[in-house]
Structures are given as structure tokens and as C-alpha cells.
Amino acid sequence: MTLDNLLSVIGGAPALPGARCRGRHHLFDDAGPGEDPEAVEQRHNQALGLCSRCPAADRCRAWFSTLPARQRPLGVVAGRVNTPRPVGRPRQTQAAAEVTS
Numbered sequence: 001m002t003l004d005n006l007l008s009v010i011g012g013a014p015a016l017p018g019a020r021c022r023g024r025h026h027l028f029d030d031a032g033p034g035e036d037p038e039a040v041e042q043r044h045n046q047a048l049g050l051c052s053r054c055p056a057a058d059r060c061r062a063w064f065s066t067l068p069a070r071q072r073p074l075g076v077v078a079g080r081v082n083t084p085r086p087v088g089r090p091r092q093t094q095a096a097a098e099v100t101s
């Protein structure tokens with residue numbers, strides 16, 4: 001699902017006049033299956049550059065921060081890269097490191 005589609009599906013998504021991502025979802029989308037990680041990084045860097053000059057960035061960030069983590073779109077949104085969370089419980093070593101830090 002592209003960001004444009006997702007924004008149209010989610011109720012309560014704000015109007016973001018001047019949004020630099022409109023019509024450029026191909027830069028913002030999460031990595032596709034088998035997509036070269038270097039190509040993903042390059043297009044995400046382009047997307048982050050657009051976010052940094054976006055007149056709707058403040059409203060976008062405010063909207064994004066209200067979404068529960070599970071409902072946040074993947075890919076570049078609001079000037080950050082939102083990557084999928086690993087499925088299942090964290091590894092014991094990772095969970096232990098998070099508890100002790």
C-alpha cells in the first residue's frame with residue numbers, strides 16, 4: 001500500500017497542503033520484496049530531503065505522532081524512516097539489553 005493510498009484510507013488523516021510526497025510515493029514506500037537495499041537507501045534519502053523542505057512537515061509530524069505504532073505507515077513519513085518491527089518476541093539477548101539499559 002502506498003502512502004497516498006494509506007492516507008486516503010485512514011480516517012482522520014489531515015489535509016496536508018503542499019505535501020512534497022504527493023505523487024512521489026515510489027520514493028517514500030518501504031522496501032519492496034527483493035529490492036536492492038542500496039536502492040532503497042538512495043530513494044529514502046531523496047524522500048527525507050523532500051520532507052526536510054515540506055511546508056506540511058509540522059502537521060505531518062503531529063499527525064504521525066498520534067498514530068499507534070502498529071498503524072504507522074512504513075517507509076519514509078514525517079521526516080523519518082519507519083521500518084517494520086520484527087515479528088514475534090525479541091531475542092533474549094536483545095530483551096535483556098533493553099532491560100539493563
Ligand code: SF4
Binds near residue numbers: 021050051052056077
Ligand atoms: S513531511 Fe514528508 S511525509 Fe509528511 S507530508 Fe511532507 S513530504 Fe509527505
